[in-house]
Amino acid sequence: MLLLSGTGLxxxxxxxxxxxxxxxxxxxxxxxxxxxDQERAFKLRLDASYRTGTDMAFGMRAFxxxxxxxxxxDVARFDELWGQYAVPQWxxxxxxxxxxxxxxxSVSPLDIVNPRDYEExxxxxxxxxxxxxxxxxxxxxxxxxxxxxxxxxASRFSGPRSFYxxxxxxxxxxxxxxxxxxxxAARYFHTGGSIDYGISYFRGLERNVxxxxxxxxxxxxxxxxxxxxxxxxxxxxxxxxxxxxxxVYRTTAEEGNRRALLYALGTEYTISSIWGHSDLTLFAxxxxxxxxxxxxxxxxxxxxxxxxxxxxxxxxxxxxAGYFWDLDHRQAHVYRVEYTGxxxxxxxxxxxxxxxxxxxxxxxxxxKKDGVLHxxxxxxx
Amino acid sequence: xxxxxxxxxVFSAPLLASASLLPETPYLNGxxxxxxxxxxxxxxxxxxxxxxxxxxxxxxxxxxxxxxxEGFEGDRRHDKTVLRFVYPADIxxxxxxxxxxxxxxxxxxxxxxxxKRVKRIASSNQSGSFxxxxxxxxxxxxxxxxxxxxxYLGDEEIDGKDCYVIERKPKNKNSGxxxxxxxxxxxxxxxxxxxxxxxxGELLKQRKMEGHRLIDGFWRVKKITVKxxxxxxxxxxxxxxxxxxxxxxxxxxxxxxxNSVE
Numbered sequence: 354m355l356l357l358s359g360t361g362l363x364x365x366x367x368x369x370x371x372x373x374x375x376x377x378x379x380x381x382x383x384x385x386x387x388x389x390d391q392e393r394a395f396k397l398r399l400d401a402s403y404r405t406g407t408d409m410a411f412g413m414r415a416f417x418x419x420x421x422x423x424x425x426x427d428v429a430r431f432d433e434l435w436g437q438y439a440v441p442q443w444x445x446x447x448x449x450x451x452x453x454x455x456x457x458x459s460v461s462p463l464d465i466v467n468p469r470d471y472e473e474x475x476x477x478x479x480x481x482x483x484x485x486x487x488x489x490x491x492x493x494x495x496x497x498x499x500x501x502x503x504x505x506x507a508s509r510f511s512g513p514r515s516f517y518x519x520x521x522x523x524x525x526x527x528x529x530x531x532x533x534x535x536x537x538a539a540r541y542f543h544t545g546g547s548i549d550y551g552i553s554y555f556r557g558l559e560r561n562v563x564x565x566x567x568x569x570x571x572x573x574x575x576x577x578x579x580x581x582x583x584x585x586x587x588x589x590x591x592x593x594x595x596x597x598x599x600x601v602y603r604t605t606a607e608e609g610n611r612r613a614l615l616y617a618l619g620t621e622y623t624i625s626s627i628w629g630h631s632d633l634t635l636f637a638x639x640x641x642x643x644x645x646x647x648x649x650x651x652x653x654x655x656x657x658x659x660x661x662x663x664x665x666x667x668x669x670x671x672x673x674a675g676y677f678w679d680l681d682h683r684q685a686h687v688y689r690v691e692y693t694g695x696x697x698x699x700x701x702x703x704x705x706x707x708x709x710x711x712x713x714x715x716x717x718x719x720x721k722k723d724g725v726l727h728x729x730x731x732x733x734x
Numbered sequence: 735x736x737x738x739x740x741x742x743x744v745f746s747a748p749l750l751a752s753a754s755l756l757p758e759t760p761y762l763n764g765x766x767x768x769x770x771x772x773x774x775x776x777x778x779x780x781x782x783x784x785x786x787x788x789x790x791x792x793x794x795x796x797x798x799x800x801x802x803x804e805g806f807e808g809d810r811r812h813d814k815t816v817l818r819f820v821y822p823a824d825i826x827x828x829x830x831x832x833x834x835x836x837x838x839x840x841x842x843x844x845x846x847x848x849x850k851r852v853k854r855i856a857s858s859n860q861s862g863s864f865x866x867x868x869x870x871x872x873x874x875x876x877x878x879x880x881x882x883x884x885x886y887l888g889d890e891e892i893d894g895k896d897c898y899v900i901e902r903k904p905k906n907k908n909s910g911x912x913x914x915x916x917x918x919x920x921x922x923x924x925x926x927x928x929x930x931x932x933x934x935g936e937l938l939k940q941r942k943m944e945g946h947r948l949i950d951g952f953w954r955v956k957k958i959t960v961k962x963x964x965x966x967x968x969x970x971x972x973x974x975x976x977x978x979x980x981x982x983x984x985x986x987x988x989x990x991x992x993n994s995v996e
Contacts, residue, residue, distance in 0.1 A: 369826040369847075400827070400847070441985055453851045480849075489990070496990040544989040545833065545841060549854050588854045590839070593908070595856050623855075625862030626910070629965070632862055665866030667795050669824075698797070699823045733823035 370399040375729040379516045387522040389514055394420040400433075410437045414451070414482065418473070425512025426472045432482030442491045449482040452500065454540060454553055455617075456588045456597045458636050459657040459677070462615035463553065463584045463599045466500065466538055468508040468560035475517045476675075476689060476707060481506060495543040502536040505558045507577060516725065519564060520573040527575045528562055547591070553584040559605075580605040595621040597638075614643040619657075630665040654680045669695040685711040701731040764884030764900040771923040772811070772879040778952050780982035781805040784975045789867050792966040798822070799865050806987045811836060811877040814987035819865075829992060832857070836880035837905045845992040852992050861910025867969035868939055868960040870910055873930075881905060887915070892927055896920045911938070922946070924953045937963055950978040 377392040397417040404410045414433035420426040435448030455461035466485075469478035486501040507527045511517040519525065536557030543550055562575035584601045597619040604612050619638035627633045636659040640652040659675035671693045679685035687710075693703035708724040787799040800821035806814040817830045827847035834840050842857040860872035875881065882902035890899050897917040904911055912935050917927040925943050932938040940963060945956025958971045985991060 369823055371823075441983060451850045453849070456854065491985055491988065491990050494988070496988075542989075544843070544854075547841075549989075590841075590854065590856050590858075592839075593856050593858045595854060621856075623859050623862075625859040630863035630866050632859070665863055667789070667791055667797055669866075695824070701824060733826075 365405075366401055366403045368399065368401040369734065370397065371731050371733045372397050373729055373731040375727065377516075378726045380724065380726060387513060388516055388518055389423045390516070392420050392423045392426060392515075394418050394423075394426060408439050410439070411435065412437070416479075423512075423514045425514045428470070428472070430481065432480065434482070444487075444489050444491075446485075446487040446489075448484065450485045450487065451480050451482050452485070452487075452538075454551065454584070455586050455599050456549075457599055457617045457619045457638050457640075458621070458659065459619075459638050459675075460617070460640055460652050461599060462601045462617055462640075462652075463582075463586055465555065465560060465582070466502065468506050471508065471510045471517075472512065472515065475511060476677075476687065478508070481509070494545040495541065497541050498539065500538040500540075501534075502538060502557055503532055503534045504530070505533045505536065505577070506530040506560070507562045507575060508560045516723070524572040525564070525575065526567075526572055528577045533558060548587060548589045550587040551585070553582075553586070555580075555582040555584070563607075578605050578607045578610075593622060597621070610646050612643075613646040616641055627662075632663050632665065634661045634663070636660070656680060669693075669701075682711065699733045701729075701733070703727075703729050703731075705729075762886050762898070764886035764902070767886060767898055767900055767918065767923065768879055768882075768884050768902070771918065772877065774923060774953065775877070777807070778805070778978050779807050780978075780980035782975075782977045782980060782982075783973050786972045786974070787865060787867055787869075788970045788972075789865075790968045790970075799825075799867075801865075804982060804986070806982050806984055808834070808984075811880060813877050814984070816987060831987065831989065831992060832875075833987075834875060834877060839906070839908070840875070843989050843992065852989055858908045860906070860908055867971075868962045868967055869969055869971065872904075872909055872911075873941075873960075881909075882914070889920075890917065892917050895926060897926055898923075919946075922953055924955075932964075939963060949976050952978050954978075 373396040375394050375396065379390050395418070397415070399413070399415045401413045402410065412433050412435050413431065416432055417429045418426055431449050432451055433449055435446050435450055437444055437446040452466040453464060454466065455463035467480040467483055470481050471478040473479045483502065483506055484504040487498055489496055489498040507530070510519045510525070513520055513522050513524050538553065538555040538557070540551055540553040557579070558577045559580050562577045564573045564575050566572070567574050580603050582601050582603045584599065586599045587597070589596045597617070599617045601615040602612070603615060617638055617640045619636065621634060621636050623632055623634045625632050636657070638657040640655045640657060642653045656678045657676070659673065662672045664670040673689075673691045675689045677687040688708045689705065691703060691705035693701055695701050705727040706724060707727070781804070783803045785801045785803055787801065788796055789799070790796045798821065799819065802818045802820055804816045808814055811834070813834045815832045815834070819825045819828045829845040831843045831845070832840050839860075840857040842855050844853045844855050845851075846853060857871070861870050863869070864871050864874060872881075882904055885901045887899040887901050890897050897919055900916050900918060902914045902916065910933065911930050912933050913931045915929045916925055918924060919926050924946050927943070928941040929937060930939045930941070940961050942959045943955045943957075944959070946953055947956065954973065954976050956973060959968065961968045
């Protein structure tokens with residue numbers, strides 16, 4: 354009987370994920386000796402979900418990264434670990450969650466509920482799950498979600514050993530992760546017709562913290578601050594064009610940063626069957642902040658463009674190229690080119706080169722001419 | 735072997751079609767036949783099935799995709815469908831939600847499980863390949879009656895079965911086809927064979943339906959094969975575990991439900 358029950362449970366659990374080996378090399382090496390010139394990591398991601406009948410469900414995403422050369426990258430966490438109760442128009446979800454708002458491809462000013470893990474990738478960081486309670490009410494073509502976010506955790510920028518260390522190899526002191534029950538958020542989202550739109554509100558501690566050097570100048574000290582954000586987003590389909598817009602009005606008590614308008618405007622265009630069954634998708638986005646905070650915010654006046662060429666062939670080949678351009682410092686660029694293919698079923702192999710020239714990841718620090726060569730082998734299951 | 739077979743079809747099919755086509759039956763027209771067939775599809779309410787897609791290239795290399803389908807019958811043929819990809823593992827969990835909009839572009843959203851994001855996509859690229867196969871997105875729309883104009887060309891016998899031959903022309907300018915010719919069996923109005931012509935008017939691909947069967951009063955096929963006569967690539971789609979007249983709740987076909995248990 355127990356055996357039968359166990360078999361039934363195993364069948365009801367859906368799972369997927371991957372194991373990966375990655376290697377990063379920094380061929381243009383000019384940083385100090387505390388920083389590594391190579392990283393070699395093992396990664397595991399496991400997603401699982403389990404539904405009991407129709408109203409209860411459980412979800413999990415575990416993520417592990419262990420680097421042979423850079424301890425700053427080591428991590429083991431549950432980005433998702435939640436239980437959910439749902440009836441036709443309502444659901445309640447409790448536990449570690451990933452929240453996704455906004456629609457732009459590059460850097461969303463709206464999608465800020467989860468902190469980011471920049472050790473994974475400085476250009477495309479992944480989200481860190483945080484404890485939350487979500488209550489959601491659905492309507493015919495819309496829903497309202499209310500989030501209580503009782504825990505603060507800061508985004509993890511590249512650590513002192515990392516090549517893209519924000520402190521140039523000096524130690525970083527982050528604000529402590531802690532329980533803070535005053536944080537909450539809400540979002541109304543409407544879909545259908547030729548336009549999807551949403552209105553959102555966030556009140557809490559900023560995940561991307563501000564860094565300043567200590568008085569002795571021997572370390573970077575991070576500090577968070579409270580903010581309120583009112584956001585609007587819209588995605589419109591006009592024939593073959595997808596137009597995107599995100600606008601956030603943020604207020605804080607921070608000197609020099611009390612009120613800011615952060616926004617992103619973008620477009621996406623796909624050309625189908627450009628060669629065989631391959632599709633080419635082109636992206637262009639403009640990312641900006643109101644000028645009163647231009648020396649403080651990331652992505653103050655930046656242009657992003659990218660192309661993704663998906664071959665849809667037997668080996669699932671894909672080429673992507675992306676480009677950031679800082680319009681306030683016109684010599685500053687980030688280029689990225691990536692090739693991925695599947696030589697065997699469920700195995701992906703890829704190579705990527707990211708080149709950074711005079712880019713300003715923060716107001717006090719500029720990347721010089723440098724780059725990273727990234728190679729990975731991933732086995733999906 | 736495959737290429738010889740395909741070449742034989744390419745050259746012989748149009749000749750056979752024109753040579754054996756019988757004159758039109760008076761008082762019949764293509765739209766009436768298609769409307770009748772569409773009415774036969776009405777009332778399925780809700781449907782689920784598992785689908786296996788096999789892609790083959792000219793060298794005979796094959797790869798497999800598996801997809802779960804859920805369909806909800808909407809008002810005025812504005813049906814809603816969800817395709818959930820279950821194999822191979824790299825796309826497991828990815829899902830495509832479509833709200834059909836008759837002759838207009840459909841509303842479509844793609845769910846990307848790796849980043850837990852629902853992404854609005856432009857469905858006007860309907861001529862694009864579905865998962866790298868010879869099926870275009872527009873071939874997979876459940877209710878197609880509003881998307882074409884129709885002309886009855888005559889009758890023909892295919893594999894011993896009497897068929898109506900109907901030409902359909904897409905209303906939507908984004909279609910990848912200039913015309914489509916379909917053979918429907920007179921006995922049950924089900925599709926037996928279809929030829930697709932590209933925008934230049936050249937024969938592009940041929941589709942063959944096999945294993946017609948009645949499930950809860952609705953005709954369904956077991957297997958669809960499409961051969962691209964210009965590239966020699968082929969794709970087959972097989973359907974298993976088909977369930978019809980299911981009382982699927984409409985809210986399951988909403989953007990909100992996309993990540994409900996993912």
